[in-house]
Amino acid sequence: DAMVIQNPRYQVTQFGKPVTLSCSQTLNHNVMYWYQQKSSQAPKLLFHYYDKDFNNEADTPDNFQSRRPNTSFCFLDIRSPGLGDAAMYLCATSGRQGNEKLFFGSGTQLSVL
Amino acid sequence: SQELEQSPQSLIVQEGKNLTINCTSSKTLYGLYWYKQKYGEGLIFLMMLQKGGEEKSHEKITAKLDEKKQQSSLHITASQPSHAGIYLCGATGTSYGKLTFGQGTILTVHP
Numbered sequence: 001d002a003m004v005i006q007n008p009r010y011q012v013t014q015f016g017k018p019v020t021l022s023c024s025q026t027l028n029h030n031v032m033y034w035y036q037q038k039s040s041q042a043p044k045l046l047f048h049y050y051d052k053d054f055n056n057e058a059d060t061p062d063n064f065q066s067r068r069p070n071t072s073f074c075f076l077d078i079r080s081p082g083l084g085d086a087a088m089y090l091c092a093t094s095g096r097q098g099n100e101k102l103f104f105g106s107g108t109q110l111s112v113l
Numbered sequence: 114s115q116e117l118e119q120s121p122q123s124l125i126v127q128e129g130k131n132l133t134i135n136c137t138s139s140k141t142l143y144g145l146y147w148y149k150q151k152y153g154e155g156l157i158f159l160m161m162l163q164k165g166g167e168e169k170s171h172e173k174i175t176a177k178l179d180e181k182k183q184q185s186s187l188h189i190t191a192s193q194p195s196h197a198g199i200y201l202c203g204a205t206g207t208s209y210g211k212l213t214f215g216q217g218t219i220l221t222v223h224p
Contacts, residue, residue, distance in 0.1 A: 006155075033211075042117075042201065042214040043156070090155060101146060102203075102212055104155040 003027070006091050006105035013081050014113055021076040021108045023091030032074040033102065034066060035090040043090055049074060078110075086112045116140075117204055117215035125221045126192050134187045134218045136202030142182045146203040146212060156201065159187075189220075197222045 004025045013019040023032065030051050035043035047056045049068045063085070065077040078085055088109050092102040116139040126132050136145070144163050148156040160169045162178035162185060169176050173196075175188045189196055199219050203212035 004155075040217075042216045045211060045213070048211065088153070092156075101158045101161055102156075103158070104148075106155040107153075109153060 004091055004093055004103050004105035006089075006108050008108060009106065010109050010111070012111045012113060013078075015083065016080045019078050019081055019110070021078075021089050021091075021110070023074045023076070023105055024072050025074075025093045025103075026072070027093055027095075027103060028071060029093035029103070030071075030096040031094045032068060033092040033094075034064075034074070034076050035092065037088040037090060037107075039087075046076070081110070081112045083112050086110055117202055117213060119200075119202055119215035119218050121218060122216070123219040123221070125223065128193060128222055128224050129191055132189050132192055132220070134200050134202075134220075136185045136187070136215050138183045138204055140183070140206060142178070142185075142204045142206070144205040145178055145182075145185045146205075147176050147185070147187050148201045148203060148214075150199040150201060150217070152199070159200075192220075192222045194222045194224055196220060 007022050033048040034046045036046055037043040045057050046060045046064055047066055063079050067075045088107045090107045091105045094100045094102045118137045120135045146161050147159040149159055150156050160176045165180040165182045167178045173190045178185045197220055199217045201217045202215045
């Protein structure tokens with residue numbers, strides 16, 4: 001089935017050690033999003049790609065970067081994770097047309113030790 | 114920016130009972146989405162509403178959007194333990210994507 005796949009499901013990293021989370025999609029969607037969801041909070045949009053165009057949210061820390069080498073893959077890089085970056089990271093995709101729903105992956109739960 | 118407030122924050126019901134979750138926006142909505150999330154997992158799409166006064170149903174879940182497009186409700190009839198989870202409303206202020214979410218409603222259904 002077409003879907004959004006996130007790897008790994010759980011990621012443990014050390015304070016300050018760079019970490020990369022990955023997302024792939026078989027939906028051939030133009031738009032890919034990264035959301036951060038801390039415990040008991042709403043998902044918060046970090047940035048999104050519209051095709052190859054990167055769109056950063058104004059309050060996303062510089063510590064967070066993203067790459068989209070092709071339509072299918074998108075990566076979230078955290079350059080120097082802090083304890084406050086421990087969260088669920090959700091990848092989502094949508095088509096180019098207006099009012100299309102977002103398809104979410106199962107998320108990557110990041111722990112920072 | 115779009116701000117969404119959900120109520121209640123949590124809800125505990127007995128199996129078989131009906132329940133309603135509300136979502137209120139500070140601005141007129143372009144599109145209103147309902148998602149369900151099981152603890153520690155991704156979001157599953159339930160329904161999308163766009164037109165004022167619109168109502169959609171799927172199985173035992175009904176979602177409505179008011180005429181002014183600033184308030185939505187999600188109603189579950191004859192709740193079951195499988196309905197348990199976190200219900201999130203999300204909204205777009207423009208024609209595509211960039212959902213802003215409410216803080217979620219945690220639903221517990223006791224058998």
